[in-house]
Amino acid sequence: MSNTYDMAAFRERIGAIRVEDNATLLKQKSRDFYWYSPVLKRELDAVAADLMVSPTTEAEVKTVLAAAYALGIPVTPRGAGTGNYGQAMPLNGGVLLNLSEMNKIKSITPGRVVSEPGALLIDIDRAVGESGQELRMFPSTRATATIAGFVAGGSGGIGSITWGGLRDFGNVLRLRVLTMEAEPRALELTGADLHKAIHAYGTNGVITEVEMPLTAKYDWTDVIVGFDSYDAAVGYGLALGEQDGILKKLVTAVAAPAPQTYFLRHKALIPEGSSVALVTVAAHSLDAFHAFTAQFKRARVLLDASTASPETMKGLPPNYELSWNHTTLRGLRVDPSITYLQTRYPDVDTAGNIKRIHDKYGLEVMGHIEVIRMGGRVVAVGLPMVRFSTEERLQQIMDEHEAMGALIFNPHRYTLEEGGMKQTDAIQLAFKRETDPQGLLNPGKMIAFEDPNFDFASGKAFLFPGLEARAAAAEA
């Protein structure tokens, strides 16, 4: 609890809108999956909001924002809190704006769905499925994540092998956002303007409505293919990614011994020593998929959900819950000491570079790639799992990756810039200046706004002043 802000006055201003001030609940709702990172765990463990507010209409959100603006109270929007970088954690305390009650699906037409921000991805897919449609992409947290949380805090996922990432033109159709001003305005963002708010962690507007493109919902089949080496699984995954005629939405490769050790429910299916490719393919592409796979002499189909017995399938999670950061999550459940990296491997000799990097670390870094489309090309991004020893060693591993040509998107940083391209996003910054002149929305996440002179070349991590102050206050 903090007495920095006049929460009593705030509560009076927002009237009957539902709030929560139980300290335990507040702490719980103030976190996401930041604890995947031992660095963020250390830095963010004390973070907590002073009050959670759960509006159910856009008008109520407006009331909340106007009240907070008048009193100088920070507001951090939150969906389901499934992020991994503290995206929705209120570094400066204040109000946690829980948008998960605003979960209506407003309209479904051919190619489009409009929903409130808090609609769960899986609920949207259920609703649009009735018209034979589905979302183009979703994160591995589909079952619990919200649509606006995905747009504001995610980048792509299952489906990106066909459609690219969220920030690509066309993968978000429209966002309605409220500004953080004395009288909050509603802005409709379309076309190039969408870039202002996609993947901005809710720092420059509160999303109150989302319009997403849809694609055809066909039956999907999970397949797991085993290989006697990680290289072979990676090479297969990249080649499968390049099969334009085989409709798929997931191509993942995971190095032994992670599948055997971490995919507990699949244990009986995955032989010792096997690295695996996890694939989700349209049922009507299965013949073609198997014909393609048969070309790989070392490939062994370990599971084909379309032909496996009900006994085999019983209790198996879908492939997407073995992929992306669910791979890491399954690892953490078995070995809480691991953490992970986020990398992008070179486009040239991708497989060779992945092998070279993987071979360097032995069991310290367990290979995991996702094959996706990026800029029209099939590329590999990595979420390798790291047996954590010290923060210094973790940094060293990341530095070595970059020296070997693999880009690092550092998942051990909570700011937009440090996790991304280490430079100011001028468009998002300008939009924040317009929508949040007092810097009250999710403070501490956009370095360009907090400290325009921050030197990314210094090698130092950005430390949000409010975070230190809050931590000290919490200890006092």
Add this chain to the structure above:
Amino acid sequence: MSNTYDMAAFRERIGAIRVEDNATLLKQKSRDFYWYSPVLKRELDAVAADLMVSPTTEAEVKTVLAAAYALGIPVTPRGAGTGNYGQAMPLNGGVLLNLSEMNKIKSITPGRVVSEPGALLIDIDRAVGESGQELRMFPSTRATATIAGFVAGGSGGIGSITWGGLRDFGNVLRLRVLTMEAEPRALELTGADLHKAIHAYGTNGVITEVEMPLTAKYDWTDVIVGFDSYDAAVGYGLALGEQDGILKKLVTAVAAPAPQTYFLRHKALIPEGSSVALVTVAAHSLDAFHAFTAQFKRARVLLDASTASPETMKGLPPNYELSWNHTTLRGLRVDPSITYLQTRYPDVDTAGNIKRIHDKYGLEVMGHIEVIRMGGRVVAVGLPMVRFSTEERLQQIMDEHEAMGALIFNPHRYTLEEGGMKQTDAIQLAFKRETDPQGLLNPGKMIAFEDPNFDFASGKAFLFPGLEARAAAAEA
């Protein structure tokens, strides 16, 4: 007419199956759009079948094949005859097997359509459209071409920017083919076996049933974008092709003055000097498309069918009937002396190479590319139009293209090999030996079968002996 074959005995054997022996009709039905090529026009002008047979069931096709086999009469299967290389022209006369009466659509399920061989592409799309689906790709001759003709004689087309080509795994699901034997067998080809019969010109089996994959049918919008140079249109087209989030099925670039001169109904829309990009984009991707296009300072939207007035749209053919070989067709209608090439430009510095080649010829070779996916990458294939002077000059232009790094798929050859990669397709050859031991199916089109010792390096065109003999007989 020829008396080489015992057509009377054949007619007796096939009983009541409908036949046509009118010489004028036979000559007309024995041709395709081979006349796009002055070389093929000279070589194939005299080609004619002795009889056309129009079965309406697979059982009738079997009867026809058994009868022809017993009497040693060649059989050339034909759909609508929309090919450009004499694919369905009976070089040795005999029976023209007209499959266009077998045009039933047999089943439509999510992701799949099963039809008889002679179903028109446009009719299939109409039928599957009722379930919100459509074919993944079609040729510019969609309105008249048959599905089996497309599979046997085509390679891709509108839709290939998303799905790649017909020969890619997954773009044809199943073919049922009859063998040319004493007792014709029905073979079901799936998976890797499909390669045996796709793009084999009906030389190694008669397709009696086709199963194709479907995709979502969304509203599609034609857009034409103008540029002050061909380079700019090409660069834009390649970049648009790489936009993974913008759902599209056509990206074409055509160099000035072809659009102004040949697209007669669009004349008022296309300024003098403009090269154009022809795009077909999903309605729900239009916002994104325009945001993307706005990044190109030299781009000028000349037509957006979603906002154009009914007066503007009146009488305009769809973009796909300006693309692929319909571009050439529109050219030929204005200037019957032109012909065309088929090229594939280098993957590295694609735009630079296209410019270099285009600049070399001035108005003699008018640039035209189609942007498609091939092997997971966005590439440019060309169908440039050539102001024809002599066959020698045409050959010289093709040789120069190859010297400059552009592959040529020679559209002035009627054999599978010379139009393709100039080498034996061992799988298709082995399949022909199995299905057509006497070489009666569409003779003269597979060099590997007719003359295994033919020397591709000789620089000489393959001349099918039967063709010469028939031509001599026709003159006599």
